[in-house]
Amino acid sequence: MNGGDSPAIAFREVCRSFGGRAVLNNVSFQVGPGEAFCLLGRSGMGKSVTLKLAIGLIQPDAGAIYVENDNIVGMDEDGLSKVRSRVGFLFQSAALFDSFTLHDNLAVPLKRLWDKKPDEEIEAIVQKNLDDVGLGKDGHKMPSELSGGMRKRAGLARALMLDPSILLVDEPVSGLDRVTASEIDDLLLRVRKRDNTAMVIVTHDTREARRLGDRIGILNDGNLIAVGGIDELAKNQSPLVRALVSEAE
């Protein structure tokens, strides 16, 4: 994988099984720089596993995974750490650190990775990111004091702390009401427009996939059964693909 216009993320014939059950089976796709790619499918089809593979939290049984120019399969912890500093991850549950305030949740990665930066500079970046997601006045709160939507926004703010060129997003609107879900989608669209961030968004919400994704991939039983724009998928021969896409009509 060489060249300046290399994909942000590329999966090449990736396989992964758990306890003898194949969760991903020869999955290949790629996401270009600045592109938003939505992975759509029913629950338990391997969508979240795909994201964890993309950031090296899980290693595949076979295949190659490229993040920009680096194949992360078999990479050591130091190498993975460097790759991860270019990738943000918004977890389904936001995964905020329980014992830290919202402010400290955001400051931790900066303080750890930029130990020579003055505190004032770190403070300014934390405040800016909190303001960007509408939580500027909530920095002192503990995660347990935040609503579901606020936690998602806080998780997004933390994922963006290191100015990633790639953002992995796991079920951004699950468990949220329609209005709050729409606000989260607006935030993701704004981030993408502002920073030209490549995104891989895992969702089971077709409406969201249509709204956020340049292209949509359909995962079913560990296989990527279709990839394309929404109009292409609407004409797909598979009834499952058509059914998933038409849900939002």
Add this chain to the structure above:
Amino acid sequence: MRRYLDFIGNVCLFALRAARRVMVRPFEFQMILRQIEVAGWKSLPLVLSSGFALGLVLALHTRTTLVQFGAEAVMPSVQSLAFFNEIGPLLAGLLMAGRVGAGIGAELANMRATEQIDAIEVLSIDSFKLLVVPRIVACSIALPILTVFMDVMGLAGGYLAERVTSDISVQLYVSRAFHSVSWAAFVPPTLKTAVFGAVIGLISSYLGYTTDEGAEGVGRAATNSVVLSSLAIILIDVVLVKAIFFLFPETAI
């Protein structure tokens, strides 16, 4: 049997990993201090009250027997030797295994179940170094200090029991209590609790950090942390007592 050997092997590998990571920057002083507060400072009321109560009860029981032999004058010595050599270190260790071990196991298992550990990793932070190493170091620093408090409160409880039945002064009680206690009888047994602390931190962290059972694993990690840490420190105590007798023969009374 193989399951137990697997567990012991994995804990040993976990310990080696911790030993290697403790030497590597950043040294996590802030996290260590924070964990010393959790493991040490917040355990202090439990240790003080338990030490005092046990000292009181031990003195009441021992006195009855010693009076039969007309040896009640050695009561303070018996109390101090019992606490310094064994009761203080072991009881402080068991209390820490119960209070802190369960807390570490549950906290780390909860962090694993709610993807907080994954979140640390994706932020390019070494989660093992940030979460596990400070807990082990903090437990091994906090427990010897707690043991000293336990010893002092055990003697205080013993004095109260003596005071109720005789007119012994504080000065005389202290003088008799420390008459037969050498540094060798106090320092090695107190320092052995650093090993107990490390074992509690290690086993609890291992069970919490490596759980993969989701929310169900949180309760299991907490329970197993207490059971296995307690068992481990009792077994290790046997080895350490023999080692202390070997290195400091004068302590073998």
